[in-house]
Amino acid sequence: MxxxxxxxxxxxxxxxxxxxxxxxxxxxxxxxxxxxxxxxxxxxxxxxxxxxxxxxxxxxxxxxxxxxxxxxxxxxxxxxxxxxxxxxxxxxxxxxxxxLFEPFKIPSSSMVPTLLVGDLILVNKFDYGIRLPVINKKIVEVGNPQRGDVMVFKYPKDMSQDYIKRVIGVPGDKITYENKRLSVNGVPVQYEAMDDYLDDERPVYHKQFVEKLANAPHRILNMEGQRTINLAAVDPDFPHHENCTYSYDKFTCIVPEGNYFMMGDNRDNSADSRYWGFVPDQNIVGKAVFVWMNFGNLKRIGGIH
Structure with missing residues (x-):
């Protein structure tokens, strides 16, 4: 996104x-x-x-x-x-x-149902370290991204673009995504089924689950009939591509040091680390923490989970 x-x-x-x-x-x-x-x-x-x-x-x-x-x-x-x-x-x-905080606007649906199109969000700029503005160079260590955080970062293939995804893997993690279910370091992530989710953009229902990743349970969506991964969309040349193996219904990646593995909550409608690779630490912008306005839905105001 x-x-x-x-x-x-x-x-x-x-x-x-x-x-x-x-x-x-x-x-x-x-x-x-x-x-x-x-x-x-x-x-x-x-x-x-x-x-x-x-x-x-x-x-x-x-x-x-x-x-x-x-x-x-x-x-x-x-x-x-x-x-x-x-x-x-x-x-x-x-x-x-x-x-301290930077505002952004959500323009697409790759983080639905956590973030909706039109959400105006605040991004915490100091949780992951103090960085020099414009050049984004870290000068003071404060903390590091944790599994389950919703993070804004510079898109590795185009540093002029800011992306937002959820942190799935931190340095050293082995991430497996098989039949649309995650495992981290060999431990399957637990899922809890919820009522189907009605798409905001078209009259279609998607399967909805609570994904209990680390200490940050959150909702995700799956589309019936979609593959676990679209192999044709994978960039074969992203840095550390050799850390990943792909097949029709499964992929596994080992997150290299100083990098993070990111995925959207709208799993079958998200271009993320499965396709373009890892996010280096120097690309981090901050942690998304609050929806401060959505002019089409005032009930959206509140914290991000």
Whole structure:
């Protein structure tokens, strides 16, 4: 699922905006304001001298003109005023978005029933380590993704795209998916059948189960008549492809060090690690934690499980 940031490449847009407004603010504080002050002092000295001469000649002068003259000279140009006003706001948003939470919009159904099309979600940016914005380089270790987490990451085949899937395997895990059932390190994952799920996009019912993976039970969907894996869609050249074996109704992968195995909850309608490979640690964006709005369904607001 290719996630949609709220405003395109918002990190880069914010960074450039913060840089430009910050330079203007700094320039005004330490250079331009002092130049305006010096110009105002010179003009006021000239005004005072002229006023003294007029007073000596018996001419009454309105003292309010002095304050108006000073204010007009000290007034910031419009472009400087707006930059100074926007800079702290942009800097705050940049900090919050880069190190705390980032908003995304869900555009497709690969994570149904956990996440629906139109969900606006918040992604925790610090649970998996503090990373430098824009270049996404980790600088502080905090924690690592756990099985069952819903994680946002840079798509390995196109780093300009953000994807969201569920963490199925962590480094060193042996993941087996056979007849649409998972095993992790040789231990079968338990499943509990639920009522069939009515597709939101077309009048079709799908088989629905609770998948009890690790300490994060969650719902998944299966489509009747669909194969366990579409072998024709598998990329034979993804990194560490040699760690995986495929057959008609089964595949097994050993997750390499520093990588994660991801799958969508809508199992038969998800392009994920089965097809394009593992997600390196350096691709991680953050942990999806909250649906803060869905304009078509306000009941969607709440935590992500």
């Amino acid at each position: 290719n996630l949609q940031p709220i405003l395109g490449n918002f990190a880069l847009i914010l960074f450039v905006a913060m840089l430009v407004t910050g330079v203007i603010w700094f320039l005004d504080v330490f250079v331009l304001s002092r130049q305006r002050r010096a110009k105002a002092d010179a003009a006021l000295a000239e005004y005072d001298a002229h006023r003294s001469k007029l007073t000596a000649d018996g001419i009454k002068v309105d003292s309010g003109n002095r304050a108006a003259l000073e204010a007009s000279i000290l007034r910031q140009p419009t472009w400087v005023e707006y930059s100074g006003s926007f800079f702290p706001v942009i800097a705050l948003v940049f900090f919050l978005r880069s190190f």
